[in-house]
Amino acid sequence: MHALSVNNLAVTYDKQPVLENVSFAVPEGSLTGIIGPNGAGKSTLIKSILHLLPTLSGNVTVFDEPYKQQKKLIGYVPQRSEVDWDFPTDALDVVLMGRYSHIGWFKRANRKEIEWAKTCLDKVGMADYANRQISQLSGGQQQRVFLARALAQDAKVYFMDEPFSGVDAATEKAIIKLMKEWKQEGKTVLVVHHDLQTVEDYFDHVLLLNKTPIEYGETQKVFTLDNLERAYGGKIAFLQRGTAVTQEVK
Structure with missing residues (x-):
């Protein structure tokens, strides 16, 4: 069964x-990086899977x-740029939003739910x-609050849209730590990611995308210069297992 x-x-x-023609299946308990050039449709892919954008064709199963039928199993961390950080709410209330699918939108959170939300904040x-x-928090702190909200959702499949964008090194480490904990718990994580230098360290699977899938599978098989050339074109420069690699596409 695929997640x-x-x-x-x-x-x-x-x-x-x-x-166009996007088809792939993600195994349960994997960390997948969604990689591709700007304009490749990476964020659009996540939003269309989550039914946040209309689709022309296709279907998604969980x-x-x-x-x-499986929406309660899904957790989502959006791009920070898409969040209204001036909305008058505090960090605890943001985390409690992650529990609404469990307690209902029109019910007040009980003490147990509030304590759980505080535990999630403490974990990050x-x-x-x-x-x-939330408007008084730094960018890294805001991202940590949304990580706590994702934790509160207690989902089985997580989608994260550029979670490392604009955050400090400590927050990036916290995100990676959480992702790896989710994997150890058998959960599945898909992440829109830009930094080619960290792909091999962060993900065990890669979806290489440029409007249509270029390749999908285990990182060691997919994350190659040949496949990157097909996706990005031009000159590719990145670190491959600590070694600088540069190649001009002919």
Whole structure:
């Protein structure tokens, strides 16, 4: 059984194709990096899987069941740029939002739920900021709060859209630590990622994307210069297991 299966997904914007013929299946308990050049449709892919954007064709299943029937199993960490950080709420309330699928949108959180949310904040080093307005937090702190919200969701499949963008080194380490803990617990994580130098260290699977899948599979098999050339074109420069590699595409 696959944690996630995407079949023949297609998305258009203003009648222009953004994603075409996207099909892949993600094994349970894996860390998948979604890699590709700017404009490749990486964030669009996540949003279309989550039904946040309309699709032209295709379907998505989670543990062999339609996505809509499995929404409670899904956790999502959006890009920081898409969040209204001026919204008048504190860190604890943001984390409690991750529990709404469990307690219901119109019910008040009980003491047990509140304590669980505080535990999640503590796990990402934000316990002392529970009552702080999110607008008063730094970028790294804001990202940690959303990590805590994802923890509170207690999902089986997590989607993270550029979680390392604009964060400090300590927050990046906290994100990686959490991702690896999820993997050890048998959970599945898909991450939109840009830094080619860290791909081999962070992910055991890679989806190389440029509007359509270039290659998907285990990192050691997919993350090659030949495949990167196909996805990016031009000159490729990155670190491969600590060794600088540069190659001009002919």
